[in-house]
Amino acid sequence: MSEKLVDIQNEKLSFFTPAGEVKALNDVSLYIRPGEVLGIVGESGSGKSVTAYSLMGLTAHPGRLTGGDIYFNGHHINKMTEKEMRRIRGNEVSIIFQDPMTSLNPVYTIGNQIREGILLHTKRSEKQANERACELLRLVGINEPEKRMKQYPHELSGGMRQRVMIAIALACEPKLLIADEPTTALDVTIQAQILELMMSLKEKLDMSIIIITHDLGVVAGMCDRIAVMYAGKVVECGTTDEIFYQPSHEYTKGLLRSIPNLYEKDHKKLVPIQGLPVDLLDLPEGCPFATRCPNCMKVCMKHMPEYTDLSDNHYSACWLLDKEKFMKKQRGALT
Amino acid sequence: MLRYVVKRVLLAAITIFLVATITFFLMRMVPGGPFIAEKSISEQAQAALNAKFGLDKPVWVQYKNYMTGALHGDFSLSLKQRGRTVSEIIASKFPISAKLGGLSVLIALAIGIPFGSIAALNRGKWLDQLIMVIATCGIAFPSFVICTVGMYLFGVRLKWLPTFGLTSPLHYILPIFSLAFYPMAYITRLMRSSMLDVLDQDYMRTARSKGLSRSRSLFKHALRNAVLPVVTYVGPMLAYTLTGSFVVEKIFVIPGLGGQFVSSIMTRDYTVIMGTTIFLATLLILMNVVVDIIYKMIDPRIQLK
Numbered sequence: 001m002s003e004k005l006v007d008i009q010n011e012k013l014s015f016f017t018p019a020g021e022v023k024a025l026n027d028v029s030l031y032i033r034p035g036e037v038l039g040i041v042g043e044s045g046s047g048k049s050v051t052a053y054s055l056m057g058l059t060a061h062p063g064r065l066t067g068g069d070i071y072f073n074g075h076h077i078n079k080m081t082e083k084e085m086r087r088i089r090g091n092e093v094s095i096i097f098q099d100p101m102t103s104l105n106p107v108y109t110i111g112n113q114i115r116e117g118i119l120l121h122t123k124r125s126e127k128q129a130n131e132r133a134c135e136l137l138r139l140v141g142i143n144e145p146e147k148r149m150k151q152y153p154h155e156l157s158g159g160m161r162q163r164v165m166i167a168i169a170l171a172c173e174p175k176l177l178i179a180d181e182p183t184t185a186l187d188v189t190i191q192a193q194i195l196e197l198m199m200s201l202k203e204k205l206d207m208s209i210i211i212i213t214h215d216l217g218v219v220a221g222m223c224d225r226i227a228v229m230y231a232g233k234v235v236e237c238g239t240t241d242e243i244f245y246q247p248s249h250e251y252t253k254g255l256l257r258s259i260p261n262l263y264e265k266d267h268k269k270l271v272p273i274q275g276l277p278v279d280l281l282d283l284p285e286g287c288p289f290a291t292r293c294p295n296c297m298k299v300c301m302k303h304m305p306e307y308t309d310l311s312d313n314h315y316s317a318c319w320l321l322d323k324e325k326f327m328k329k330q331r332g333a334l335t
Numbered sequence: 336m337l338r339y340v341v342k343r344v345l346l347a348a349i350t351i352f353l354v355a356t357i358t359f360f361l362m363r364m365v366p367g368g369p370f371i372a373e374k375s376i377s378e379q380a381q382a383a384l385n386a387k388f389g390l391d392k393p394v395w396v397q398y399k400n401y402m403t404g405a406l407h408g409d410f411s412l413s414l415k416q417r418g419r420t421v422s423e424i425i426a427s428k429f430p431i432s433a434k435l436g437g438l439s440v441l442i443a444l445a446i447g448i449p450f451g452s453i454a455a456l457n458r459g460k461w462l463d464q465l466i467m468v469i470a471t472c473g474i475a476f477p478s479f480v481i482c483t484v485g486m487y488l489f490g491v492r493l494k495w496l497p498t499f500g501l502t503s504p505l506h507y508i509l510p511i512f513s514l515a516f517y518p519m520a521y522i523t524r525l526m527r528s529s530m531l532d533v534l535d536q537d538y539m540r541t542a543r544s545k546g547l548s549r550s551r552s553l554f555k556h557a558l559r560n561a562v563l564p565v566v567t568y569v570g571p572m573l574a575y576t577l578t579g580s581f582v583v584e585k586i587f588v589i590p591g592l593g594g595q596f597v598s599s600i601m602t603r604d605y606t607v608i609m610g611t612t613i614f615l616a617t618l619l620i621l622m623n624v625v626v627d628i629i630y631k632m633i634d635p636r637i638q639l640k
Contacts, residue, residue, distance in 0.1 A: 058543060090546035102537040107559050107634050117545040152635045168545065 005073055005175060005208050006032040012067035013054055022280045024050045026232040037209045039219030042229035045277055048212045052178045056093055057085035073175050091121040094169035098181040100161035104153040110164055111149030117171040136167040141197060159190035178210045183218060195222060216259055225313060228252045231278045231288035238314030248316040250293045295320060339639040347620045354616040362605055363394050369414040369603045388414055410610045415602050421610035432579030432591035439515035440573050447519045451526020458531060473520025482513045482586040499588040510587045514580055518572055522565055530561040559633060570626030574619040
């Protein structure tokens, strides 16, 4: 249990824009065990995707890591050169993106685009790579793979394209698959199919998956653990049951209150989280959620809460959870 | 595909017919005529010449005669260059202009595409700014300025290059450069903006996430998509450039088609005007078809209907 496939420690990452330093990640710590499915949940701009991209060394310009360490499968990611990173990308860690309509190059055939990664990372010949590509297409549930190989992306539907994206990602049997909102752009029935496919492939290929989403419904059925992110910080992390049944951070509670419930008889109104996300250009001193928190205290505005361990897997950063620490700070804050 | 070809040929025939008709009547509406020279010829001589070329007949009859001839491939004699047919004139002048024009388009592409891409890749940095300043100059400066400055600098001052005629390879450098400057600048700008567009596309991120190097993903995934607007521009531009530029040909004393076209207008050499206009129109249409086909080859989403 103790071995970790991914270990992110205190990652800090900023985008240096003309307007100033946008602090996208502030002390993100996360780990993933082999074969585990981790969901990262949060609203737009909470740093979900940035965390995942930095893990692949694909941080967009003008973003830069400003602190912390990232370990993956025995590699010290943030110490690696671009050339070394290239050997890992698409090989040991792959990613599928949100929009399958635009994620494939329109001017090359499906076969060409699947083959590319295989030829790059393995010593297969062109013919063997083609066979492997067909095999992958079959694996992701696409019929007539030989025919599809010769088709162009615009000749396939959205769901098919996302399957092709998955095939590309799995080309070299990665240890970790990152799915960046893999179903957001698809319609609901296709969503379920794609998620199911990912889960079955996980079993077959024995890999870990990170699912990035803002849809708690998606993660509920799939994930072993969930990390809730807010303003570039993991505010709560725990097993799926712990997050859903014993949410301890006020933000997580807020998120859960805003999910519609089909089975409830008296149709209650959804409770949205009040206010707006913080400005990452100008982060507050204390807890970033303080201004929107219904149970905000004085100390929350002044000091960043530390993590409180609630169980082996479950931890959360909120002053309400740790009376002792809170009292100490409170006294300090008052004097 | 067959439907496409048939459709294009029909459209081309209609277009060329309209171009010929409009040109014919516009020409006749302009005052003056081929035989009204400064040294006034006697009225009898004028009448005799007009009769010889059929210019004494009503315009409608002239139009009918010309079009019947043209349909049979006879573009009649030049009114001013005694004894030469229009076809002969075009056949003798077009190769000169085409050679110059073709070379300059090649150079414009060979410089414009990489420079535009480099500028896009270095967006906002000094290299981008330098390239864009040059490209903006290329668009802003009219060709006669480029010609005369080039001539003065390299021909008169440095004495590196000859300034007129086309007798040696060296003679080609200045005219080609002058012709290539504008399209080069334009292609650079086109390429830069379309490259910037493509670099932001999701499939570029996919390419990188597969582990492709930056240069590989650029050459394979970006270039082919980014070059499409350039293809659109180059087709018609090629037709214009191949038929020669009046300014460049006049300044460097090159006996090309561009100069011929303008001087035929000055002298009201009706048949030569008609011939060259029809020739240019045909070439333009042809280039558009070529562009369509190249487009289809680059981007499979395009359907030729």
